[in-house]
């Protein structure tokens with residue numbers, strides 16, 4: 583996975599600078615305690631908290647893009663880490679009580695940092711709700727990042743099977759229908775050979791995005807296999823699913839795909855199939871039935887093409 587840390591060089595510099603300032607302040611303004619006066623257990627405890635705080639800040643900067651949420655979380659962690667460092671250093675340095683340096687950092691900067699951190703977390707939860715809304719048609723109610731296909735950004739077949747299983751179980755209680763649709767690109771192998779695998783990957787991504795755009799809020803799209811996509815349609819009768827699949831196939835066919843800087847668009851053919859819970863008692867059964875129908879339609883299409891060639 584690509585790190586986002588390079589986007590945050592300035593923030594990393596601020597973090598290092600603030601820790602360096604705290605250390606320098608203590609070194610200039612304080613006197614080092616006698617070795618025997620130092621409580622090493624306290625240093626260990628406070629040092630662990632500082633290390634964890636820096637680790638959290640590292641995860642944030644490693645994985646998040648730029649923006650207000652990242653800024654708030656980073657400022658919060660900078661203040662909190664500076665206060666934790668001060669807590670450690672006052673075990674090592676004695677500062678004159680009349681100096682407010684120690685109190686200012688521990689009693690003022692620390693609570694300010696925690697307030698900013700809390701505000702950052704609040705913004706993060708708001709942001710997450712907006713992202714969840716966008717992701718709904720790609721993941722529904724369950725997130726498992728290890729099952730994501732990185733070419734299309736969709737989940738893979740095992741995830742879909744699990745979701746169909748959940749849907750069948752809940753449908754037994756509600757007595758509602760559940761349908762699935764399969765879409766398969768025609769001649770993807772020759773597309774790859776003609777335009778290269780990178781263009782093939784780009785096509786898969788665009789097809790995935792278009793499918794997601796064409797389904798409803800509660801439906802779920804996944805990549806089933808190489809050039810095959812599957813959509814789960816909860817509470818949907820087969821007849822409705824057939825209509826939806828035909829519309830999506832039409833929309834996929836009108837996709838204007840441009841390879842490289844070519845101005846001439848390529849239009850891809852698709853084959854689709856629909857199945858519902860009457861086709862089987864388990865997720866595996868229903869998906870197998872849809873696959874068989876799809877293969878059958880592909881064979882028919884190929885035969886038709888060959889007949890047309892012979893006639894021509």
Ligand SMILES: Nc1nc2c(ncn2[C@@H]2O[C@H](COP(=O)(O)OP(=O)(O)OP(=O)(O)O)[C@@H](O)[C@H]2O)c(=O)[nH]1
Pocket residue numbers: 733766767768769770771772774778779780781782783786807808809880
């Ligand atoms: N670019 C790209 N190609 C892939 C990927 N996964 C599988 N493929 C290729 O997809 C092609 C699928 O070939 P086939 O199953 O014969 O499908 P097809 O050429 O569309 O044939 P029909 O389905 O019968 O029309 C193979 O060439 C695979 O190497 C991928 O992630 N990216």
